[in-house]
Amino acid sequence: MTARFKFDISATDGAARTGVIHMQRGDIRTPAFMPVGTAGTVKAMLPENVRSTGADILLGNTYHLMLRPTAERIDRLGGLHKFMNWDRPILTDSGGFQVMSLTELRKMSEQGVEFRSHLDGTKIMLTPERSMEIQRLLGTDIVMSFDECTPFPATEDVAKDSMELSMRWAQRSRDGFDSGADHAARAALFGIVQGGVYEDLRFRSIDALTEIGFDGYAVGGLAVGEGQEMMFKVLDFTMPRMPEGAPRYLMGVGKPDDIVGAVERGIDMFDCVMPTRSGRTGQGFTRFGPVNMRNARHKDDERPIDADCACPACTQYSRAYVHHLIKAGEILGAMLLTWHNLQFYQDLMTGLRSAIAEGNLARFSGEFRTNYARGDIDAL
Amino acid sequence: MTARFKFDISATDGAARTGVIHMQRGDIRTPAFMPVGTAGTVKAMLPENVRSTGADILLGNTYHLMLRPTAERIDRLGGLHKFMNWDRPILTDSGGFQVMSLTELRKMSEQGVEFRSHLDGTKIMLTPERSMEIQRLLGTDIVMSFDECTPFPATEDVAKDSMELSMRWAQRSRDGFDSGADHAARAALFGIVQGGVYEDLRFRSIDALTEIGFDGYAVGGLAVGEGQEMMFKVLDFTMPRMPEGAPRYLMGVGKPDDIVGAVERGIDMFDCVMPTRSGRTGQGFTRFGPVNMRNARHKDDERPIDADCACPACTQYSRAYVHHLIKAGEILGAMLLTWHNLQFYQDLMTGLRSAIAEGNLARFSGEFRTNYARGDIDAL
Numbered sequence: 001m002t003a004r005f006k007f008d009i010s011a012t013d014g015a016a017r018t019g020v021i022h023m024q025r026g027d028i029r030t031p032a033f034m035p036v037g038t039a040g041t042v043k044a045m046l047p048e049n050v051r052s053t054g055a056d057i058l059l060g061n062t063y064h065l066m067l068r069p070t071a072e073r074i075d076r077l078g079g080l081h082k083f084m085n086w087d088r089p090i091l092t093d094s095g096g097f098q099v100m101s102l103t104e105l106r107k108m109s110e111q112g113v114e115f116r117s118h119l120d121g122t123k124i125m126l127t128p129e130r131s132m133e134i135q136r137l138l139g140t141d142i143v144m145s146f147d148e149c150t151p152f153p154a155t156e157d158v159a160k161d162s163m164e165l166s167m168r169w170a171q172r173s174r175d176g177f178d179s180g181a182d183h184a185a186r187a188a189l190f191g192i193v194q195g196g197v198y199e200d201l202r203f204r205s206i207d208a209l210t211e212i213g214f215d216g217y218a219v220g221g222l223a224v225g226e227g228q229e230m231m232f233k234v235l236d237f238t239m240p241r242m243p244e245g246a247p248r249y250l251m252g253v254g255k256p257d258d259i260v261g262a263v264e265r266g267i268d269m270f271d272c273v274m275p276t277r278s279g280r281t282g283q284g285f286t287r288f289g290p291v292n293m294r295n296a297r298h299k300d301d302e303r304p305i306d307a308d309c310a311c312p313a314c315t316q317y318s319r320a321y322v323h324h325l326i327k328a329g330e331i332l333g334a335m336l337l338t339w340h341n342l343q344f345y346q347d348l349m350t351g352l353r354s355a356i357a358e359g360n361l362a363r364f365s366g367e368f369r370t371n372y373a374r375g376d377i378d379a380l
Numbered sequence: 381m382t383a384r385f386k387f388d389i390s391a392t393d394g395a396a397r398t399g400v401i402h403m404q405r406g407d408i409r410t411p412a413f414m415p416v417g418t419a420g421t422v423k424a425m426l427p428e429n430v431r432s433t434g435a436d437i438l439l440g441n442t443y444h445l446m447l448r449p450t451a452e453r454i455d456r457l458g459g460l461h462k463f464m465n466w467d468r469p470i471l472t473d474s475g476g477f478q479v480m481s482l483t484e485l486r487k488m489s490e491q492g493v494e495f496r497s498h499l500d501g502t503k504i505m506l507t508p509e510r511s512m513e514i515q516r517l518l519g520t521d522i523v524m525s526f527d528e529c530t531p532f533p534a535t536e537d538v539a540k541d542s543m544e545l546s547m548r549w550a551q552r553s554r555d556g557f558d559s560g561a562d563h564a565a566r567a568a569l570f571g572i573v574q575g576g577v578y579e580d581l582r583f584r585s586i587d588a589l590t591e592i593g594f595d596g597y598a599v600g601g602l603a604v605g606e607g608q609e610m611m612f613k614v615l616d617f618t619m620p621r622m623p624e625g626a627p628r629y630l631m632g633v634g635k636p637d638d639i640v641g642a643v644e645r646g647i648d649m650f651d652c653v654m655p656t657r658s659g660r661t662g663q664g665f666t667r668f669g670p671v672n673m674r675n676a677r678h679k680d681d682e683r684p685i686d687a688d689c690a691c692p693a694c695t696q697y698s699r700a701y702v703h704h705l706i707k708a709g710e711i712l713g714a715m716l717l718t719w720h721n722l723q724f725y726q727d728l729m730t731g732l733r734s735a736i737a738e739g740n741l742a743r744f745s746g747e748f749r750t751n752y753a754r755g756d757i758d759a760l
Contacts, residue, residue: 040704044711046692069679069704077682077700085696280711299449302457312426316465320457324420324449331424331660331711 005188005215007247011357015239015266018356021247024186025081025141026088028056030247031263031356033349034091034271035342039064040074040084043276044334045342047086053311053339054346057142058086059271062095062134063102066124067117071137079139091142091190091271093251094131094173097149097220108148110165128169132176136183142216145173147192150221159196166194166220167208174212188215190249193238196221197230202238216247219267223252231258235265242266256285256348257372260365263352275345279338282326286344287368289375293337298323306380311343312336385568385595387627391737395619395646398736401627403521404566405461406468408436410627411643411732413725414471414651419444420454420464423656424711424718427466433691433719434726437522438466439651442475442514443482446504447497451517459519471522471570471651473631474511474553477529477600488528490545508549512556516563522596525553527572530601539576546574546600547588554592568595570629573618576601577610582618596627599647603632611638615645622646636665636728637752640745643732655725659718662706666724667748669755673717678703686760691723692716 002024009019021028035042035050037058042050050058060080065071074083081087099106099113106115112127131146147166150159170191177189191209195201209217219238222231231253242248249269250262259270275285282294286306293305301319309315313322313336325333348368355364371379382404389399401408415422415430417438422430430438440460445451454463461467479486479493486495492507511526527546530539550571557569571589575581589597599618602611611633622628629649630642639650655665662674666686673685681699689695693702693716705713728748735744751759 039708039710040701041710041712044715046712046715068708069700073680073700076680077698083698083701083704085701300453300456318457318463320449320453321420321463321465324463328419328448330419330421331714332421332426334711335424335426335715 004186007216007245009245011359013356013359013361014264016263016352016356016361017266017268018353019268023089023141023188026056028089028269029349029353030268031259031349031352032056032269033259033345034059034269035345036061036271036273036276037084037086037090038273039068040080042342044280044331044338045276047084049339050086050342051088053343054350055342057089057091060090060092060138060140061098062092062131062138063098065092065138066095066126066134067119071134075137075139081139089141090138092135092138092140092144094128094144094146095126095134096131096146097252099126100149110168112146128172129176132173132180136177136180136187139183141187143177143187143189144218145170145189145191145214147194147220149224150194150196152196152221152224152226154196156196156198156201159194159198159201163194163196163201163205166192167205170209171212174214190214190216190218190247192218192220192251193242194221197226197234199237202234203241206238206241206243210243214246216249216269217242218249218251220251222250223254223258228255228258228261232261232265235262235267239266256345257369259345259348260352260368263356264361264365275341276338279341280334282333282337283341284322284337284344285341286377286380287371288377288379289372291377293319293322293326293333295323303380305340305377306344308380309340309343309347311340313340384566387596387625389625391739393736393739393741394644396643396732396736396741397646397648398733399648403469403568405521406436408469408649409729409733410648411639411729411736412436412649413639413729414439414649415722415725416441416651416653416656417464417466417470418653419448420460422718422722424660424714425656425722427464429719430466430722431468433723434730435722437469437471440470440472440518440520441478442472442511442518443478445472445518446475446506446514447499451514455517455519461519469521470518472515472518472520472524474508474524474526475506475514476511476526477632479506480529490548492526508552509556512553512560516557516560516567519563521567523557523567523569524598525550525569525571525594527574527600529604530574530576532576532601532604532606534576536576536578536581539574539578539581543574543576543581543585546572547585550589551592554594570594570596570598570627572598572600572631573622574601577606577614579617582614583621586618586621590623594626596629596649597622598629598631600631602630603634603638608635608638608641612641612645615642615647619646636725637749639725639728640732640748643736644741644745655721656718659721660714662713662717663721664702664717664724665721666757666760667751668757668759669752671757673699673702673706673713675703683760685720685757686724688760689720689723689727691720693720
């Protein structure tokens with residue numbers, strides 16, 4: 001029988017690690033990038049094509065799914081995997097972050113967060129226990145604890161109170177998760193380190209979580225406006241304190257160079273809407289930096305976006321065509337550019353994994369940063 | 381060497397025919413349905429997936445392409461086939477119909493139509509000669525003559541003047557097409573029968589066109605608000621007068637039952653935005669009638685839209701999932717439902733071709749109409 005959850009680190013290079021998380025629905029190669037499938041779909045992509053880019057795991061949003069089509073309905077329909085036709089692992093967030101960022105009239109208490117649905121105004125209470133129940137109904141493979149994402153900036157007092165609340169919720173998440181024995185026998189639960197930009201608070205959060213015990217540990221409360229320099233600074237003091245044998249997940253990150261820097265600091269998992277959202281607004285990613293496909297310079301350009309890329313946008317179409325589609329507001333433009341961006345992100349992860357395995361991450365990262373900063377698509 | 385244009389009728393059943401149009405870029409099985417690729421893309425579809433539904437030929441819109449990205453640009457980029465990654469035949473309309481329906485401030489004259497671009501207000505003159513030049517620059521396989529689509533309703537006098545203008549333009553189209561010898565050696569030119577609902581005018585139009593001589597003959601000026609009964613009435617008197625050995629194309633038609641009735645009357649080719657446009661607005665086609673996937677009745681329905689359909693929407697997803705995507709405004713909803721609708725239309729054409737070949741079109745059509753009128757998706 002396949003392990004419920006097993007993380008094998010096969011190589012390290014400095015603080016960076018590469019390996020495989022084994023789960024019943026499939027292996028997850030790390031460092032891993034998880035495309036975001038907010039409402040039960042990675043926007044503008046068929047799931048088999050997401051898989052073909054190299055994705056081992058998707059992220060789903062509890063907040064969106066609980067409101068529509070609802071967790072109970074997805075459960076009745078056989079779970080999220082069957083619903084959206086993805087049979088590999090799925091990680092879901094707890095809903096906490098999006099309740100705070102997407103709703104109004106919300107009321108926080110020790111118990112949880114009360115808010116009104118942005119769809120129909122219904123009053124809803126989200127608690128650690130309810131978040132665990134929803135993620136169980138969805139059939140999630142990696143469940144995230146319910147926490148409060150501490151805003152930035154926050155004073156040390158505010159960050160402390162917020163972190164301590166999240167740690168009490170982490171315990172309630174653990175208890176709630178464990179109470180669903182059938183699901184707990186197949187799924188994993190991750191804790192989320194909070195504490196803002198304060199070293200002491202981050203350490204206390206890590207200690208509290210490891211005391212409870214989780215399958216993996218996420219770093220929360222970053223990529224919320226603090227900037228790359230501050231984010232790396234927080235990782236610099238946080239990562240050495242994290243449990244070594246468990247996966248480390250940097251939530252909501254990020255730009256390609258954010259990912260490279262975070263991998264160098266020991267992060268194993270990432271998720272971000274950037275490749276998919278950018279794909280719908282005309283931004284493409286390349287190893288020579290992001291490129292705005294709306295720009296008139298592409299009008300007559302017969303070359304592919306990147307001749308080295310294996311995605312259909314690059315193997316079958318010109319920059320001129322992608323430019324035309326984006327300018328004309330054609331759905332195919334969003335489809336092709338999303339596909340390209342997901343391929344770019346997965347290729348970056350493949351490159352990082354190989355570099356770590358071969359012990360040359362510093363050279364890989366240095367070259368990546370130099371190229372990426374050029375911002376010169378004509379060099380492709 | 382493959383023929384430039386050769387129409388082999390392999391079987392007839394009443395007025396209906398089935399066969400193959402041979403062209404250098406590939407065979408077109410008739411009766412054929414041509415998906416519409418307005419602006420160089422069949423909306424929300426990759427071309428290989430359009431092909432997989434059974435499409436042998438696409439339609440492109442001269443009006444849209446001439447404005448953006450422009451015919452000259454497409455020519456510089458290697459032609460429309462390369463631009464949009466479709467190597468099989470493409471038919472383009474002449475631009476005349478859309479100039480009249482989509483632009484304001486247009487001015488008709490014997491010379492052609494002057495209008496302002498809806499994109500940037502540029503003043504543009506479209507003439508038979510320019511339409512031929514544009515379609516040549518696009519690299520079109522089947523070129524449509526430049527005509528005026530007589531509005532409905534129109535008095536006999538108005539319809540007569542309009543038809544006679546179109547016939548003069550047909551001759552200029554023929555001359556313009558023939559002047560591009562390289563293109564004319566590979567491509568085909570179709571004339572368009574006009575004359576409104578008036579038998580005598582239709583006959584005179586057919587006589588004028590056959591006198592000029594074309595590879596195929598389209599019936600224009602229908603599906604413009606006259607209703608199915610009137611459309612069939614016009615076909616009833618028009619079709620017996622059409623040249624037998626050439627393909628007959630009913631432009632802009634139509635609903636599935638329009639197509640069945642027109643095939644029974646001897647039409648060989650169709651195009652319509654209905655399957656693609658409906659796919660983006662939540663309407664699916666089934667053999668038991670159209671179904672509105674936005675309807676709440678599908679919320680908990682685990683069944684596919686049609687268990688007998690080979691499209692991915694039906695083989696991999698539930699009605700509940702497609703409903704969810706459409707309600708949530710997800711691009712994947714448009715992708716899946718467009719795919720399903722194109723598959724439905726091509727399956728209908730396959731069924732019609734087989735029925736004609738087997739000599740049981742009357743039974744096939746009767747059953748189709750009975751089922752389609754039920755409008756009961758629960759029977760699927």
